[in-house]
Amino acid sequence: MANKSEWHHLYQRAAWRRLRAHQLAVQPLCEFCLISEEVTAAEVVDHRKPHKGDLELFYDPSNLQSLCAPCHNGHKQRIERGSKAVVIGVDGYPIEIG
Numbered sequence: 001m002a003n004k005s006e007w008h009h010l011y012q013r014a015a016w017r018r019l020r021a022h023q024l025a026v027q028p029l030c031e032f033c034l035i036s037e038e039v040t041a042a043e044v045v046d047h048r049k050p051h052k053g054d055l056e057l058f059y060d061p062s063n064l065q066s067l068c069a070p071c072h073n074g075h076k077q078r079i080e081r082g083s084k085a086v087v088i089g090v091d092g093y094p095i096e097i098g
């Protein structure tokens, strides 16, 4: 498995900056918050599937989602640790994400 420091430079690339700006233009709201009908401005463009340096996953627009910082730091890190994150849906039932 590639070390994070080996692919972290990808985020400096102009192509990523354009893709990130595009994603935030298409979806300016946090997608996790939207599940519970909360409207929060997204600040982070996150990879749904961890790319771990895989350029196809890294640059795949369908692998991107817009998140607010609290969702990115909270839910997403739980998912990456292998547990499911749960948000409460509009109907009051929990929805598993990730």
Ligand SMILES: [Zn+2]
Binding pocket: 030, 031, 032, 033, 040, 067, 068, 069, 070, 071, 072
């Ligand atoms: Zn959020």
